[in-house]
Structure formats: structure tokens, C-alpha cells
Amino acid sequence: MSRHCFTYGSLMCSDIMFGVAGLVLEYEAAILHGHRRHPVRGEAYPGMVPAAGAHVAGVLYRNVPSTALARLDAFEGEQYLRLQVKVELADGRIEDADTYVFRPEFAHLLVAGEWDFDGFLAEGKQRFERQYLGFGRV
Numbered sequence: 001m002s003r004h005c006f007t008y009g010s011l012m013c014s015d016i017m018f019g020v021a022g023l024v025l026e027y028e029a030a031i032l033h034g035h036r037r038h039p040v041r042g043e044a045y046p047g048m049v050p051a052a053g054a055h056v057a058g059v060l061y062r063n064v065p066s067t068a069l070a071r072l073d074a075f076e077g078e079q080y081l082r083l084q085v086k087v088e089l090a091d092g093r094i095e096d097a098d099t100y101v102f103r104p105e106f107a108h109l110l111v112a113g114e115w116d117f118d119g120f121l122a123e124g125k126q127r128f129e130r131q132y133l134g135f136g137r138v
Helices: 014-021 066-079 104-109 117-137
Strands: 002-007 027-039 046-065 080-089 094-102
Touching: 002 066, 002 080, 014 046, 014 066, 014 117, 027 094, 046 066, 046 080, 046 104, 066 080, 066 094, 094 104
Parallel strands: 002 094
Antiparallel strands: 002 046, 027 046, 027 080, 046 094, 080 094
16 A cells, blocks of 8 residues: 655655655655744754644655555654645645654754755755665665
């Protein structure tokens, strides 16, 4: 069985998603309402939490097989919980998707302010890849 998966951080990069999921997936832009993403202290990646009136722009990967979801669960680790949400596509359609929210017990690791994807691409992606690129080999 496959599911859609909404990503909002490093996994928005299709090359990183390929390295984690182990396969190429179809994707498109999407928005998740009612959430906000924050930088995680000392890391290049963000954490996302519920926040009324906020929204997060991200990527919806379509038809992610259960084997890839299991790899994503392992990659996200204990800081994140996979939940089902509804995301809005560019044409206004609403789709069900899984996403990873930051667990409340780790909220003290979140830094105030919005995580910046463009900043990640410019400054954080290389550091992230050095730290996590070998994930697929474990």
C-alpha cells in the first residue's frame, strides 16, 4: 500500500528524498495550513509544529510505498511523529498525506523564527548531506 507524503525541510530536495526513500517519486508543491516550521538548534533541518493561522509550503510526494515510509520513519527518528494531514495543491485540490511533526517533548530544541529553505539550499544542504548522506547504507 502506498500513501502520499508531505515534506517541508531537507526532504523537499528530490535528491535527498531519493537517498532516503531509495527510489524516485513523483512530486508537486503543496501547502499545509495550521502549522509552522522552525529551525532546530544546531541542525540544518527544521521541525514543524501546529500553529493556528500559519502555513508551511512544501512538497507532496505521491504514492510512497510502505517500504519507503518505513525508511522515512527510521530517518526522521524519535524527534518526529508521522501523522496524517490534509494539504492544499496549487490548483486548490485537497489531498490526504502523511507528514512528520516535531514531538512536543523535543520542543525545547526549536528556535524562534521561520526555517528558511533558500538558506538551507545556499548554506545548510552541503552540511546536511555530509551528516546524513550515508543513511541509505545503514
